[in-house]
Amino acid sequence: xxxxxxxxxxxxxxxxxxxxxxxxxVTRLRxxxxxxxxxxxxxxxxxxxxxxxxxxxPAQQPVALAEAFLMQASRAQLVAEVIRPALDAGRIVVCDxxxxxxxxxxxxGRGLDPAMLTEWNRAATGGLTPHxxxxxxxxxxxxxSRRAQAPGSTNRIDREPQDFHARVQARFRALAAADPARWxxxxxxxDPDTIAEHxxxxxxxxxxxxxx
Numbered sequence: 413x414x415x416x417x418x419x420x421x422x423x424x425x426x427x428x429x430x431x432x433x434x435x436x437x438v439t440r441l442r443x444x445x446x447x448x449x450x451x452x453x454x455x456x457x458x459x460x461x462x463x464x465x466x467x468x469x470p471a472q473q474p475v476a477l478a479e480a481f482l483m484q485a486s487r488a489q490l491v492a493e494v495i496r497p498a499l500d501a502g503r504i505v506v507c508d509x510x511x512x513x514x515x516x517x518x519x520x521g522r523g524l525d526p527a528m529l530t531e532w533n534r535a536a537t538g539g540l541t542p543h544x545x546x547x548x549x550x551x552x553x554x555x556x557s558r559r560a561q562a563p564g565s566t567n568r569i570d571r572e573p574q575d576f577h578a579r580v581q582a583r584f585r586a587l588a589a590a591d592p593a594r595w596x597x598x599x600x601x602x603d604p605d606t607i608a609e610h611x612x613x614x615x616x617x618x619x620x621x622x623x624x
Contacts, residue, residue, distance in 0.1 A: 421509070425552055433546075456507075459489045467486075467568070483514050511536070515533070516580045517569070545596070550600035
């Protein structure tokens with residue numbers, strides 16, 4: 413039987429740099445001889461990528477419950493089709509966003525009941541929880557400024573008002589404070605190289621001690 417894998421998620425508000433750091437982490441894991449599976453939410457499967465296109469489209473205006481249902485549908489497919497099989501095979505999985513984003517965005521951002529969303533997360537994931545969650549912590553104003561200066565158009569979530577993003581950031585911080593064994597909070601305003609070293613230090617402590 414394959415050794416259990418390692419499930420790493422990256423969370424943070426818009427413009428926090430988590431996608432960049434995810435790519436750097438994956439490059440370093442591969443250089444060290446690992447074969448990580450890299451995915452994202454929403455997305456990661458053909459069905460889930462279709463959901464992502466709907467959720468990010470500025471022309472669409474789903475109500476809060478519809479947005480939450482779409483997120484859970486995407487998540488359920490990703491876990492069943494991609495994440496759980498990879499972990500069962502002993503692989504490292506690096507996922508850009510996961511269930512905690514629903515508690516932050518649809519919970520704090522949209523005002524949906526956190527207990528309800530927690531139960532929906534449990535149903536969609538079958539109770540699958542990350543071994544490590546990295547929070548790239550950045551004030552909402554700074555993150556939105558980064559997004560506005562980045563190449564390409566902004567998506568539907570980027571265009572939410574600053575107070576929405578501030579609520580999201582506050583919820584991420586509260587989630588991290590409530591479960592310090594799983595969460596590591598990183599200063600996303602720091603130099604990217606410094607952040608990358610902190611990320612690697614945390615991941616290296618948790619790498620499976622098995623033959624790769």
